[in-house]
Amino acid sequence: MRQLRIAALLIASLAATQAQAGMFDDEEARRQIADLRIKNEAQFDQQARAQLELQALIQRQVDEIARLRGQVETLSYELETAKKRQQDFYLDLDSRLRKFETPVAAGDSAVPTAAPTTALTAATDPAAESRDYEAALGHFKAARYKEAATAFAAFVQKYPAGTLAPNAQYWLGNAWYAQRNCSKAIEAQTVVTTKYADSPKAADAWLAIATCQKELGNQKGAKRSLETVITAFPGTPAADTAKQRLK
Numbered sequence: 001m002r003q004l005r006i007a008a009l010l011i012a013s014l015a016a017t018q019a020q021a022g023m024f025d026d027e028e029a030r031r032q033i034a035d036l037r038i039k040n041e042a043q044f045d046q047q048a049r050a051q052l053e054l055q056a057l058i059q060r061q062v063d064e065i066a067r068l069r070g071q072v073e074t075l076s077y078e079l080e081t082a083k084k085r086q087q088d089f090y091l092d093l094d095s096r097l098r099k100f101e102t103p104v105a106a107g108d109s110a111v112p113t114a115a116p117t118t119a120l121t122a123a124t125d126p127a128a129e130s131r132d133y134e135a136a137l138g139h140f141k142a143a144r145y146k147e148a149a150t151a152f153a154a155f156v157q158k159y160p161a162g163t164l165a166p167n168a169q170y171w172l173g174n175a176w177y178a179q180r181n182c183s184k185a186i187e188a189q190t191v192v193t194t195k196y197a198d199s200p201k202a203a204d205a206w207l208a209i210a211t212c213q214k215e216l217g218n219q220k221g222a223k224r225s226l227e228t229v230i231t232a233f234p235g236t237p238a239a240d241t242a243k244q245r246l247k
Helices: 003-099 119-125 126-141 145-157 165-178 182-194 202-215 219-232 237-246
Strands: none
Touching: 003 182, 119 145, 126 165, 126 202, 145 165, 165 182, 202 219, 202 237, 219 237
């Protein structure tokens, strides 16, 4: 009986020890789970803050891009407006200068109505020359640059020695430039600077050549063209423009 009691006490003691150990294991597990939850929540908070900061940074960049795009659009509009004003100015100036350069056609009624229309008679008829020039210039004013280039090219072939030939050749170059064809524009303006070197359009043609050379990336060529304007046409508005561009 005593041995049985001892055995029972040992079993009860062992069971109590195991129960206490189990209770400690549960508490440790709960503590570890709580610590893990805290760590996970801290990591989540950190990630959330980083994501919010990234979103704010992206939004600021989007806003900055929108602002810059607006500035680019504004500057593009202002540039196009300035080009249009400059074009209108040159067209008006060209019209004013022609009043002094073109001789007045006198006695149109004296021309025989039965005379054949040939290149020679057209070339010696200031009225016909002026009408053809105005027709070509009308295409340019209406921004029909392809038609203007065709008309001015036909004009200089029809009136190579006409009083308006230098002007027509100059506007031929401008018509090509308006079509973003700088190679053709330089080719046309070079004719002005060589064949019509003594005309009032020669200086402007050199400026147009310099503009195209710059757009084509030929900085040295553009610099030489501007220097030519200053040397060959001192004291003119074109020379002043060339000096400003060189600066």
